[in-house]
Amino acid sequence: MFIIKCPYCGERDHNEFSYGGEAHLVRPKQPTELSDDQWAEYLFMRKNIKGLQYERWNHSHGCRRWFNAARDTSNDKIHSVYKIGEKPTK
Amino acid sequence: MKKKYSIFSLIKNSFSYHENWQRAWRDPEPKKEYDAIIVGGGGHGLATAYYLAKEHNLKNIAVVEKGWIGGGNTGRNTTIIRSNYLWDASAGLYDHALKIWENLSQELNYNVMFSQRGVMNLAHNQHDVRELKRRTHANRLNGIDCEWLNVEQVKKFCPIINCSPNIRYPVMGSTLQRRAGTARHDAVAWGYARGADGMGVDIIQNCEVNGIKRNKDSIEGIETTKGFIKTKKVGVVAAGHSSVIANMAGLRLPLESKPLQALVSEPIKPIIDTVVMSNAVHAYVSQSDKGELVIGAGTDSYISYTQKGTHEVIEGTLKAILELYPIFSRLRMLRQWGGVVDICPDASPIISKTSIKGLYFNCGWGTGGFKATPGSGHLFAHTIAKDEPHILNAAFNINRFVSGDLVDEHGAAAVAH
Ligand SMILES: Cc1cc2nc3c(=O)[nH]c(=O)nc-3n(C[C@H](O)[C@H](O)[C@H](O)COP(=O)(O)OP(=O)(O)OC[C@H]3O[C@@H](n4cnc5c(N)ncnc54)[C@H](O)[C@@H]3O)c2cc1C
Ligand SMILES: [Zn+2]
Numbered sequence: 091m092f093i094i095k096c097p098y099c100g101e102r103d104h105n106e107f108s109y110g111g112e113a114h115l116v117r118p119k120q121p122t123e124l125s126d127d128q129w130a131e132y133l134f135m136r137k138n139i140k141g142l143q144y145e146r147w148n149h150s151h152g153c154r155r156w157f158n159a160a161r162d163t164s165n166d167k168i169h170s171v172y173k174i175g176e177k178p179t180k
Numbered sequence: 181m182k183k184k185y186s187i188f189s190l191i192k193n194s195f196s197y198h199e200n201w202q203r204a205w206r207d208p209e210p211k212k213e214y215d216a217i218i219v220g221g222g223g224h225g226l227a228t229a230y231y232l233a234k235e236h237n238l239k240n241i242a243v244v245e246k247g248w249i250g251g252g253n254t255g256r257n258t259t260i261i262r263s264n265y266l267w268d269a270s271a272g273l274y275d276h277a278l279k280i281w282e283n284l285s286q287e288l289n290y291n292v293m294f295s296q297r298g299v300m301n302l303a304h305n306q307h308d309v310r311e312l313k314r315r316t317h318a319n320r321l322n323g324i325d326c327e328w329l330n331v332e333q334v335k336k337f338c339p340i341i342n343c344s345p346n347i348r349y350p351v352m353g354s355t356l357q358r359r360a361g362t363a364r365h366d367a368v369a370w371g372y373a374r375g376a377d378g379m380g381v382d383i384i385q386n387c388e389v390n391g392i393k394r395n396k397d398s399i400e401g402i403e404t405t406k407g408f409i410k411t412k413k414v415g416v417v418a419a420g421h422s423s424v425i426a427n428m429a430g431l432r433l434p435l436e437s438k439p440l441q442a443l444v445s446e447p448i449k450p451i452i453d454t455v456v457m458s459n460a461v462h463a464y465v466s467q468s469d470k471g472e473l474v475i476g477a478g479t480d481s482y483i484s485y486t487q488k489g490t491h492e493v494i495e496g497t498l499k500a501i502l503e504l505y506p507i508f509s510r511l512r513m514l515r516q517w518g519g520v521v522d523i524c525p526d527a528s529p530i531i532s533k534t535s536i537k538g539l540y541f542n543c544g545w546g547t548g549g550f551k552a553t554p555g556s557g558h559l560f561a562h563t564i565a566k567d568e569p570h571i572l573n574a575a576f577n578i579n580r581f582v583s584g585d586l587v588d589e590h591g592a593a594a595v596a597h
Contacts (some may be wrong), residue, residue, distance in 0.1 A: 105490070105492050107484040108481065110479040111436070111483070118367040126225075126582045126583065126584075127582055129582075130434075130581045130582040131432070133581075134405055134434035134525055134581040135433065135437065135581070136423070136432065136433070136434065136436055137423070137427070137432065138423035138424075138433070138435050138436055138437055138483060139423075139427075139483075140421070140423075140437075143483065145482075145483070146450075149449050163485050163486075164485050164486065165454045165483050165486060166484055166486055166578050173428070
């Protein structure tokens with residue numbers, strides 16, 4: 091149980107949000123040129139970090155906007171939130 | 181050699197007030213080098229070491245565990261054992277395990293309390309009915325026992341289920357696998373540990389692996405809190421922490437680790453003599469020998485290594501339990517806990533070699549690997565010893581995420597377990 095600070099709405103209980111997994115996975119620009127290995131990397135392989143992880147959340151029961159968070163997965167502490175397209179502050 | 185457990189040894193030891201039982205396993209310091217090292221002393225890791233020693237004649241083996249053996253998901257799960265999976269590859273894998281369970285207490289000379297009390301999977305809508313009937317047929321074609329029960333038969337088999345057509349998710353039928361059931365989680369870890377130790381396997385507890393030493397394409401050893409240990413073969417069976425260890429070796433796995441919870445009620449007299457699962461309303465329940473109801477909840481949606489989960493998940497599960505079993509409404513819950521489960525995109529495990537020679541992974545069992553413990557250990561031992569998969573785990577290689585040949589068990593596993 092934790093509180094997430096939506097960059098648009100402020101602090102809300104985490105169950106107002108949906109999880110979007112690891113952030114900053116860039117969709118390949120030239121899909122036709124990709125090898126099977128590269129596709130597997132993009133589609134399936136994840137860092138699944140124990141520690142500070144950059145991830146996506148959607149405020150699905152609120153403003154319904156996507157944003158990013160930097161959260162420590164070993165204690166669920168959120169270090170910062172930032173908008174899509176922005177760089178994490180730390 | 182281990183002294184055999186029997187009624188006679190019980191009587192004999194009662195004369196010395198049970199103070200002189202032989203240790204079930206030793207507590208050795210790590211040697212400098214092993215032929216193979218298993219990382220993770222859960223049921224799967226200990227079973228792997230047991231079969232490596234027993235069937236592949238490898239004697240210089242260690243199991244390295246960061247905490248105490250069986251303290252991970254092995255000791256945290258709701259112990260449901262069944263093999264009624266949809267696809268051929270899964271049916272082969274899980275029924276292989278179920279067959280070993282049927283004789284495991286004798287084989288290990290350790291009572292794992294395997295109880296074939298049957299597992300029901302309830303259907304609550306037309307889609308469930310079709311899906312579960314399809315699975316019943318698929319199971320039978322694979323030689324796995326499975327029956328379809330209509331609502332009257334459900335009521336007869338498990339009378340406390342609320343079969344009223346007026347509830348939010350009415351019961352429309354159920355599958356039943358009679359050979360399925362439960363076992364005692366700790367006993368499985370302890371039985372395999374005792375058996376492996378008896379064949380010379382070193383079980384090293386309180387020893388965390390924090391580095392994998394490799395050269396370009398093969399393994400040289402592991403770094404641990406008790407120092408460096410040399411080896412050419414490392415089998416990783418670390419459940420929720422598999423990705424953490426893969427990252428040490430510079431590998432990526434298709435896993436996400438999430439909290440999964442369970443809870444037990446205060447003990448009551450026998451009231452439910454089978455296991456009832458419902459994927460649609462997401463609740464399942466059985467009763468332990470102590471009389472507690474053992475209730476499984478779902479995973480949280482986000483990655484977390486905290487070994488706890490959120491309150492909403494429990495609340496959702498208990499709502500469903502109360503609608504299906506109004507008779508439980510006055511029960512108090514005694515304990516709640518969580519584990520960290522490693523989930524694969526296709527809800528099937530990975531028992532596989534990797535791109536690094538001598539490094540093997542057995543992971544991705546997610547929410548439902550307890551049932552597979554003996555089979556998983558058996559097949560992983562084969563894979564490590566022969567450096568190639570057994571026919572039963574060939575489909576569960578890591579390359580399936582590159583080839584696209586997935587074993588998509590979301591239908592059959594759905595909620596899990
Ligand atoms: C609440 C809950 C309910 C479940 N219910 C069921 C069920 O009803 N039926 C079913 O079939 N399955 C169920 N499961 C899933 C099942 O528990 C697991 O799939 C199975 O127990 C995994 O066994 P294991 O031996 O691989 O993992 P574990 O028992 O978790 O063992 C892995 C071990 O690796 C150790 N480890 C991790 N990192 C390191 C390191 N760096 N160095 C050394 N050691 C390390 C850990 O301490 C741990 O002891 C459930 C799981 C949970 C959490
Ligand atoms: Zn918002």
